[in-house]
Amino acid sequence: AQKITQTQPGMFVQEKEAVTLDCTYDTSDQSYGLFWYKQPSSGEMIFLIYQGSYDEQNATEGRYSLNFQKARKSANLVISASQLGDSAMYFCAMRFSGSARQLTFGSGTQLTVLP
Amino acid sequence: NAGVTQTPKFQVLKTGQSMTLQCAQDMNHNSMYWYRQDPGMGLRLIYYSASEGTTDKGEVPNGYNVSRLNKREFSLRLESAAPSQTSVYFCATEILGGGTPQETQYFGPGTRLLVL
Numbered sequence: 001a002q003k004i005t006q007t008q009p010g011m012f013v014q015e016k017e018a019v020t021l022d023c024t025y026d027t028s029d030q031s032y033g034l035f036w037y038k039q040p041s042s043g044e045m046i047f048l049i050y051q052g053s054y055d056e057q058n059a060t061e062g063r064y065s066l067n068f069q070k071a072r073k074s075a076n077l078v079i080s081a082s083q084l085g086d087s088a089m090y091f092c093a094m095r096f097s098g099s100a101r102q103l104t105f106g107s108g109t110q111l112t113v114l115p
Numbered sequence: 116n117a118g119v120t121q122t123p124k125f126q127v128l129k130t131g132q133s134m135t136l137q138c139a140q141d142m143n144h145n146s147m148y149w150y151r152q153d154p155g156m157g158l159r160l161i162y163y164s165a166s167e168g169t170t171d172k173g174e175v176p177n178g179y180n181v182s183r184l185n186k187r188e189f190s191l192r193l194e195s196a197a198p199s200q201t202s203v204y205f206c207a208t209e210i211l212g213g214g215t216p217q218e219t220q221y222f223g224p225g226t227r228l229l230v231l
Contacts, residue, residue, distance in 0.1 A: 004157075033217050045158075045205060045222035052217055091157050095218070101165070102173060103220055105157025
């Protein structure tokens, strides 16, 4: 079965420091997509970054980068130079080729940025 | 452009009542989705519509029906609400609708539903 695991229910980081949010997955599929979404306290789901399973380079979007280690089946989100506005819940999600219609979500990590 | 809009933002129902959640998008995307998010969990797919005129079940379809009214609108109906349907409901869209692993889904702001 396809599964996403986020082992950090909560994380704290000092403003301006970098933070890594962990995500591991379990699949036998060769083709899949990895996504990270941010959910602030206002509740909306904001798309942050995408990594394809065949992409050789790690994805980057501004202060967000994805540390993709295919052999270890991990797709950690790195946020550089944390800002107070980064405080939110972060979800790792995947689309697998076998059930590509559905985004499968992890349980999320609550990030708090401290001033 | 408004992107993906959902109405209402918040609703309280009594057990057994019915209601329809509305979703509309102005991005000309082909596919639309309904998810629910329960406390402490990620989102789970209820129904989706790959293109206008088609709908299919997702992971948790029981107790729900959907209608893809046109390319822009996708509604979710609860015929007889139950407390177990208390949740936050999200509508999402994607551009091509091919359902490939590479496609990104974009979410609306959500509807908070409380069933007493």
